[in-house]
Amino acid sequence: MKVxxxxxxxxxxxxxxxxxxxxxxxxxxxxxxxxxxSYSNESRTAMGGxxxxxxxxxxSLGVQAVITGNVGPNAARVLSAAGVKVYTGxxxxxxxxxxxxxxxxxxxxxxxxxxxxxxxxGGR
Amino acid sequence: MILAVAGGKGGIGKTLVATSLAxxxxxxxxxDCDVEEPNGHFFLRPRIxxxxxxxxxxxxxxxxxxxxxxxxxxxxxxxxxxxxGEEMLVFPELCVACGGCFLLCPxxxxxxxxxxxxxxxxxxxxxxIEFIAGELKxxxxxxxxxxxxxxxxxxxxxxTVVDCPPGSGRPVLEAIRGSDFCLLVTEPTPFGLHDLRGNxxxxxxxxIPGGVVINRSGTGYDGIHRWCREENLxxxxxxxxxxxxxxxxxxxxxxxxxxxxxxxxxxxxxERIKKR
Numbered sequence: 001m002k003v004x005x006x007x008x009x010x011x012x013x014x015x016x017x018x019x020x021x022x023x024x025x026x027x028x029x030x031x032x033x034x035x036x037x038s039y040s041n042e043s044r045t046a047m048g049g050x051x052x053x054x055x056x057x058x059x060s061l062g063v064q065a066v067i068t069g070n071v072g073p074n075a076a077r078v079l080s081a082a083g084v085k086v087y088t089g090x091x092x093x094x095x096x097x098x099x100x101x102x103x104x105x106x107x108x109x110x111x112x113x114x115x116x117x118x119x120x121x122g123g124r
Numbered sequence: 125m126i127l128a129v130a131g132g133k134g135g136i137g138k139t140l141v142a143t144s145l146a147x148x149x150x151x152x153x154x155x156d157c158d159v160e161e162p163n164g165h166f167f168l169r170p171r172i173x174x175x176x177x178x179x180x181x182x183x184x185x186x187x188x189x190x191x192x193x194x195x196x197x198x199x200x201x202x203x204x205x206x207x208x209g210e211e212m213l214v215f216p217e218l219c220v221a222c223g224g225c226f227l228l229c230p231x232x233x234x235x236x237x238x239x240x241x242x243x244x245x246x247x248x249x250x251x252x253i254e255f256i257a258g259e260l261k262x263x264x265x266x267x268x269x270x271x272x273x274x275x276x277x278x279x280x281x282x283x284t285v286v287d288c289p290p291g292s293g294r295p296v297l298e299a300i301r302g303s304d305f306c307l308l309v310t311e312p313t314p315f316g317l318h319d320l321r322g323n324x325x326x327x328x329x330x331x332i333p334g335g336v337v338i339n340r341s342g343t344g345y346d347g348i349h350r351w352c353r354e355e356n357l358x359x360x361x362x363x364x365x366x367x368x369x370x371x372x373x374x375x376x377x378x379x380x381x382x383x384x385x386x387x388x389x390x391x392x393x394x395e396r397i398k399k400r
Contacts, residue, residue: 049203049218056197056206074215082208 001031003101004058005094006068010038012095018069019119021051027094028061031102034095050119051075059084067097072119073112080110088113125398126278128300128332130288131309132319134161137339137363137373138309142287143167144379145307148390150251152283157299159242159258159270164287166376168249170257178242178258178273180221180266183234185212190233196225217263242270244277254279268298275302292322300326305397306334307360312345320348324357333400335360361393 006023008015012034017023022045027038039061043053051071055078058066065085079086087106090097100106129142143164146154156164183196183205192212197205204218205225216239225234241264249255258274260267267289275298278284288299300306308323310316320336327334336352341362352359363369363379372382379386 043203046203047201049200049215052203052206052213052215052218056208059208074218077215078206078208078213081206081211081213 001065002028002061002063003031003065003067003098004028004061004063005090005097006041006066007038007094010040012036012098013093016067016069016090016092016094016097018090020066020068020071020075021046021054022119023054023068026054026058026061028063029094029098031098034098036094049074051116052078055079055082055084058082065101067101067106070114070118071109071112072114072116074116076110076112086110125305126284126286126303127394127397128286128288128303128306129309130292130296130300130306130323130326131290132292132316132323134290136290136309136311136316136319137337138290139163139167139287140373140378141307141309141337141339141361141363142285144386145390145394146253146285147251147378148380148387149283149285149394150253152285153254153256153278154249155274155278155284155286156255156257157271157274157286157295158289159260159267159274159295160289162257162259164255164257165249167378168253168255169376170245170247170249170253170255172245172247174246176244176246176273177240178244178270179238179240180219180269181223181236182216182219182221182239183214183225184237185214186233186235187211189235190230193225193229193233196228196234199224199228217265220266221269241266242273244270244274246277267295271295271298275299292319292326296323297326297330300330300332303332305400306332307337307397308334308357309337309339310348311340312338312343312348314345314347317347317351320351324355335397338362340365360396361389 006017007025007027043050051074055075059082131138156162197207202218206213242260258270289295310320335358
């Protein structure tokens, strides 16, 4: 199964990023072979609508699931329309997150787990 | 004369100065452009006669009309449009109503629909003041659209006081634009000076003459006076740092309510500005 993990770095050993729309990298992992390919997140510094852009990008990768810490309302809407399942609560490295996902330890969600702008920091 | 009252930050005394000037020179028009947190009504206590909605035009996807249009989603700098498979998703709260998507999509794919962003209230306040106030919808970011809609309600050629939003950004520019004179309210602190510099730059860009009102004066800091001398910006009034004044303002009382002296001073100030 092809999944994508929001990450702070491009490697399997990189720490996961709890934010979806504003994470640094998206690491696409084939769960059986643990083969990985990473993409820098272009919408990370977007003024607004980062979750929407990231959602479209991730959907275009043809993944079946997103593994992340939290997901906001706009990203959740895009991912749900695209039929991409969202699993939240990822922690540790990308590799560990994928293992936890495969072991069924992450929660699937159809709705946002945080409010809009939660990934922008600065108390917004 | 259209007189705008602006200032660097919230709580500097813009609304106190604006409502006091309005009352001392009533009847005239008062326009509350601080649409994110309008508070002129606390001082002028208007009875609302009319409220009109303000909306912007946003797209709505009509699936049965055509195919998705990825170009429109790409050109949208605000990420208000997304293409997912056979669907186009619209996020109207992010849309700035630029209309770019309508130009790019085949006819009929996107339908223009109204999206509410605020309301303009019209009423009569104390001393027969025509009171107009813009109010941004909670959660909306379309501040300037609401300010513009409120300004559209002004009757031209009449004396008007415009209470501006704080800061020196885009909403303030929209509020000040078209004024004959702008009073910049500040306080005698380095922060006050910092914000005053920003406001002065804005006036220079718009080429609107200005003057300064120092609120909470008498604290010993003379940076404002020194800078105003260098910039040739007149200090037109000073409101003393006074407990009684502060407590009156907190109860919705204006300067003329506190003393007839202020009434006279603010009439003078209005005439002086008008004669410039």
